[in-house]
Structures are given as C-alpha cells and as structure tokens.
Amino acid sequence: MSALESLHERVAELADLTALEMLAKWDQLVMMPSEGAPARAFQLGVLARLAHERGTAEEIGGWLAELDDADLGDVDRDIVRLARRDWERARRVPPELAEELSRAQAEGQERWQEARARDDFAGFAPALERNVELARAYGKCVADDGQSTYDALLADYDFGLRTVELRRVFAELARALPPLVDEAVLRSPRRRLAVPVGAQQAAVAGTLRRIGVDEASWRVDVSAHPFTSWMGRRDTRLTTRYLDGDVESLLSSLHEYGHALYERQVDPALERTNLGFGTSMSVHESQSKLWENHVARNRGFAEVLAGELEKAGCAVSAAELHASLVGVERTLIRVSADPLTYPLHIILRFELELAMVEGDLEVGGLPDAWQDGMRRLLALEVPSDAMGCLQDIHWGAGSFGYFPSYALGCLIAAQLWETIEAQLGPRDEDLRRGEVVPIQRWLAEHVHRHGRRLDTVPLVERATGRGLDSEPFLRYVAPLAGR
C-alpha cells in the first residue's frame, strides 16, 4: 500500500471509532439501564485508548513524511494537512491520560446525572475536581510553546481561536446586552404557553417531518439534556425533552436539527475521512442557533408551528406563539434562555471555567461564584445548585473550552442569516409555508459541504464576506428592546 492509501485507511478507521464512541455515549444517555454505567465507562475507556493509539502511531509520521512533497489533489492535500495537525497534537497526550480522561468523563456524567436529580453539589464535586485536574493536565500536554492551558483546551473545539479574542467579543456583548435586557423584559416580556406535553410531542414530530426528518435515517428520542449524535451520514439521532407548561421543545428540537443537518450535508466524498465532520464547535453552534433563532423564532414559521399544535388539538394563534418564543425574561436555565439573554449565560460559564482551569477558583467555591455571577450579569438569585451550576452536562463530561462556542454560534448564525436574506431575499414568506429547502441548499453550499476543510474564520469570511462580527447579532436582538 502507498503512504496515501495507508493514510486513507487509517483515517477511515478513526472515523469508524468516532462513530462507535458516539453510539456508546448516545446509548448511555438514552437507552442504557443505569447499572450498566461502570461497564460502559470501561468500554469508552478502551475505545478512547485504541483511537489514541491508532491516531498517534509512529507509522503515521512515516506516511506524512513520504507525502511531504507529493503532488496531490485538493481533497487529499487537505486530508494530509489535517492528519498532520491532528497527529502532532494527539502525539502530545500519553495513552494513559487519554484513557483516564475518557473514564473520568463517563463517570463524571453519571455523578452529574445523580447529583442534578438530588440537587447535591457535594456529591458531584469530587468528580468535577478530577475533571478539572485532568483538563489541566491535558491542556498542558497539548499546548504549543507559550500557549496558555485554556487556549490549548479551546483548540479542541475551535482550532485557531484565542482567549484574548473571546475576552474582547464577550466584553462587547457584556456591555451592549444588559441595557437591552432591561428594556426588553418590559417591552417584550416572555409569556408561557400552557401546551400539554402530548401536543408538544406531536408538534415536534410533525414539524421535523416537514423539514425532512424521516424514520429511515433519523431517530428522535428523549433525554435529560437535548443533544445530537451521528453514526454515519445517514444515521442521525437527535434528542429533546418535554416540559409541561413550556414550549422549549419546539426550539430545542429545531436547534438539534441544525446540528444534525450540518453533519448530513457534508460532501459525501469526505465520508470516512478526517474531513467528513463539522469543522468546529462554534460553526456547529451557528447551525443550531440559525435554526433555533432565525427559523423557529421567525414570525412566519410560527404559523407552521401553530398549525402543527392545532393538529394535535392545541389551539394557539401564531402571533401568541411567536410572542412566547421570542419573549425576554431573565431565567436561571441556559437552555431555556431567550436569544437576548443567552450570551450572558455563556459569559458566566466562560469566566468560571477559565478561573477553574487557571486555578483562580476552587471547585468547592463554584456554587458561590455562580451565585455572584448570576447577580452581576442577570440580576438573579440562584435558589438551588440544580438550577445553577449543576444544570449543564458539560463539566461533568469533562468539556472545558466548549461553552464559548455557544455565544460565538449566535454571532455567526446572525451573520449567515443576514447573508442568506441578502442573497435569497427575505425568508418570512417561504417560512410561513414551511419552505426551508432554499435555506438547506444555501447552507450545504456555503457551510456544510466543506466539512473540516475550512476552519471557523476562513469559512465565515468566505460565506459572508466578513470576519467574526457582533453587529448582525445586535441588529437581530435590537427589536426585542424596541430599538
């Protein structure tokens, strides 16, 4: 086999191992009996160790050296470029640490699930401490010369982004948003709609079906925290949850659909290569936020959602539903937050995880720090840790450096949406009829098909003609405050 063939085979194998890991984690959260957890932690540990061993093998270095001056086509050149980047980065992590991380993450998720159910932060703290320690150890291993630990962690989710840039963008938002929130809670207050769970389920199923979710290549299940998995381009699994007296499920299912569509529309020629995945967490979040903020919260699309609710026996006007979906309210829960306050939730998490990783905040001090931050950014008191620092799975799952991408996703989604409307015309009339095919196609062409071939900023520049820019997002939320 040539060096290129060997490399192709190896990246295919690694893609398959990633799919198996997705399956094992999806199953853990959606299907697995709870007492299966200890065995699952071992199974995930072995997958992680094998992926690490195969992805960091000496022989890959040999193939890469042979391919240094090779005359390659465009795709193969990118396969080799990303293989080199991934290999060099992964080689810095000892196999034992990779396995320990994976095991601690699986156990951390279990502890988090229990602790959240019982509002028991003390029960979660040891697992969180372990995850912070391991994240630090990992960040130190993978850091480039002079790179900070947190910057090194960020690169796993968003290659090329830096803490200093996050501080700048988040400072802009932290300055601009609170005055808008003060006005919006008066002008566009959130009103809850008492939609029964059964009607929500039917409306979610009906809406997803209208935009292409079929049983032949999708699953839609329930989990404590909505998420999306893919085990190949044609096996997409999204989860949602249904809360009585809220319509969050209508938003979160469209949010997850955005993640799912991204992976499904990557160029099929990149499947089972190292390029056949979404390029970064912030671009991924831009896709989910685009469907959540700009489609599900669109005034025209509210007619589709109201129609689906009506079919399920729940009469609500499109205007009333739309007002509920875009209404602003200071809330304790990130995933229930309106689009205007949402980035403030992220800024809090960014500050706290940065402080934990840099050693400025002990894990034991997290509940108090959370309380302080919520007072400062959102003027809210936190009544319990379950409604506070235990609400998200991320830290339990060992993800540090992931949260910022949620806020960047809001910004990029708004940039993409302005470009879509500039190129295709206003979307309201199409969305009133549930017509999303032009949006799907535009995203496939300008965002999805590239897979990992373009990093975040080059991709945004190419798709929108500009770099990262907070103005479109601020224009999107301004009307909520009557501006």
Add this chain to the structure above:
Amino acid sequence: MSALESLHERVAELADLTALEMLAKWDQLVMMPSEGAPARAFQLGVLARLAHERGTAEEIGGWLAELDDADLGDVDRDIVRLARRDWERARRVPPELAEELSRAQAEGQERWQEARARDDFAGFAPALERNVELARAYGKCVADDGQSTYDALLADYDFGLRTVELRRVFAELARALPPLVDEAVLRSPRRRLAVPVGAQQAAVAGTLRRIGVDEASWRVDVSAHPFTSWMGRRDTRLTTRYLDGDVESLLSSLHEYGHALYERQVDPALERTNLGFGTSMSVHESQSKLWENHVARNRGFAEVLAGELEKAGCAVSAAELHASLVGVERTLIRVSADPLTYPLHIILRFELELAMVEGDLEVGGLPDAWQDGMRRLLALEVPSDAMGCLQDIHWGAGSFGYFPSYALGCLIAAQLWETIEAQLGPRDEDLRRGEVVPIQRWLAEHVHRHGRRLDTVPLVERATGRGLDSEPFLRYVAPLAGR
C-alpha cells in the same frame, strides 16, 4: 508490568471490545434507522479487526511462554489456559479475513431482513453464498490437523464437540421422535389462544418483573427475531416479539431470560476476563430451554402466566393456557415449534448447513432441499421461503455450526431439570407461586458461576453426574404422546 498483569489487561480489553460489538449489533437490530446499515457494517468491521489484532498479537505469545511454569492460583491458571487456546486458534485467521467476515455478516443480516420481508430468496442468495464461502475459508484456517471444516466451525460454538457425535445423537432423536409426533398431534394437539398483543406485552412484562427483571439493569425491547445481549453483567438486554393470536411471546421471553440469567450469574470475580462468559452455545441453549421448556411450560407456572394475563384483562384458565403452551403441532417455523418437534427442525438445519459447507449443496438449491427435508422429517409442505429457509437470521449473520446447539440445549436442559428435581424436590408447587429463587440459585452454583472454566461435557458431568444423555429429554416429551 508482569506477564500476568499484561495478560489480565489484554483479556479485559478484549471483553470490553466484545461488549461494544454486542452493543453495535443490538442497536443495529433494535434501534438503528435502516439507512445506517452501510456505516454500521464498517464500524463492526473495524471492531472485529481490532479485536482480532489485539487478540492475536505476538506479545501475547511471549506472556504465555513466560507463564508456562508459573505458580498460579486456580482462576489465573484457567485464564492462561483459555488465553492460550483462544490465541492459538485466532492466530490462524488472517486479519483481512476476520474483517471481511464481520462486514459480510453485517451486510448479510441486512439482506436477510429485506429478503424475508419480501419473500425474496434470490435477493438473499448472493449474500448467503458469500457467507458460505467465507465460513469455508474460515473453517479451513482454524482447523486442527485432519479436522474437518465443519468440526472446526463447531468449535467456535461448542469447543470439543464433533460432527460424528452430532450425527449419533441426532440419529437417536430422528428415530425416536417421529412416532411420538404422530401420536402427540392426536393426543395433545396444539390449540391457539387468541390473546391480544397488548395483554401479551403486559403479561410478559409482569412475569419478567416477578422473576427479577428490573429497569435498573435490564432492557426489554421488540425485534424481528428474539435475542439477548449483555454489555456487562448488569446491562442485560432481551428482545421479544408479539404475534397476534399466539402466546409464543410468553415462551420466547422466558427463553431469552434463561440466556440472560446465565451471563448475569457468572462469578463476578471473572468479569472482564476471558472466563467471564457462558462456556458454549449448547450450555447457553440449555439455559434458555430450561426456562422455556421446564418453567414456562410447567403446569404450575401456567397459573402465574394466567394470572398475569388476567391482570391485563385477558381471562384464560391456567389449564387451557398450559395445554396451549405444550400442545403439539407440525409447524413450519422453528421458534414457534413445540418442544417435541423442535429438535426435528434443528436436524434439518444441521443437515443443510453441513451439506452447504462441505459443498454437497449449492446455495441455489437450498429452497428445494428445505422443502424435501420438511417433507421427510415433519411431513409438511413449505409454502414460501419466508416460512422456510429465510426464517432464521443465523446463516444471514454468517453463523454455521450454531444450530446443533439448539437441540443439544434441549437435551442438557432436561438432564439438568431432572437433577434439580432430584436434589430440590418437585418444582410444581413452588412454580405455582412464581417462586424461582431456588432454581436460580441451583443454576448459579452448578452451571452459571463457572463461566468458561468448564467446557460443555465436563460441566454437564459435574452438574448431573452423567455425560450427554438423550433419555431425560425423551422422558420429558413422552407424556405428550401419552406414554
């Protein structure tokens, strides 16, 4: 690390890979959207290749050599003994063949599912031909000097059993059973009970709950063909199916429970070693057949089942239910067969797969040969391939040499049951009250806890005081023919 520690770590890894393979296959048959199949075939191929590579690595030979004269405890001695046996056998299979087998098996299952649904043998034949060729290639690789290909295949399911012995046992049954069938269809004819699917589901759930199936460590799902998976001792997943106007689900769920209980009661000290699994397919089938034939078909236990059906709103007397569960009828479908005709279905499959592997039967001739065999053994005409040679998943999944264990399981179950009743007293009164704990404990002590430490015949000898013996089974079925 010492050689023993290295070996322990490797067998733990292989046990984890086996669990992941079980998960991927369970998901494929129970949860996966159909279009996920091509990607799943690649994923299973990679798992098989990695398991093969790690299980056949040169270094294992080094550890085994070092451990040759080591002073080891009982368990470690068996770990080393089985590791040597497995390693030597697996080393004979080239990695490419192992991966090809796995991929062909995954694809064969998909083709089988489609072909069965459409009664389209021609659509399945190419996949079956491929599986037969690969089974032959595999059998030739693993055969000992002078061992026949089919004997070599058998050893994967039942180490130490030989075709010549199967021919002898099956000849005994083929001689003794048909006259019994002639009498039994008149004396104990099967009468179908029209139990609605909903009541069956409730009764299956209620019965399983009474014998220890809880949500914390079990799943019970629906699939086209009932089967059982385990991803660790405390994550047990059985499936069943519900047919309108039949109570097969009451039997098949207890059958699958027998498989599940075996794996759950292996000595916890053997977990994540090469000993921590059921020892052979025939002993596994003896466990499922014990719960199907000797518990679910017990006259006393019929009161439990009838009680559960009554709770579900379906009134049926215990006597009527029992008569239906033990009634004899010549049927086309193996899994619906009564205990008396069941081994004749197996003898047919044994003859046909032996002929296909030995080259005496072309795949294209299978439907006719099936027809001939059913006429000869069961005096039945086969109206369609879906009701004939397409009814079982095994050949589609590449399993040749597996079927015989079903009939051996019936024999061993009857041997074990006679021993249980000899030692604990007749079980009827206990079973009338749903009391199965003494049976569970007896099986744990005499069968389950040993895992792979004892092969089939030594285990049966130790548990029953005798070798393989068809007399207890013939005594069990004789009353159906009024003898």
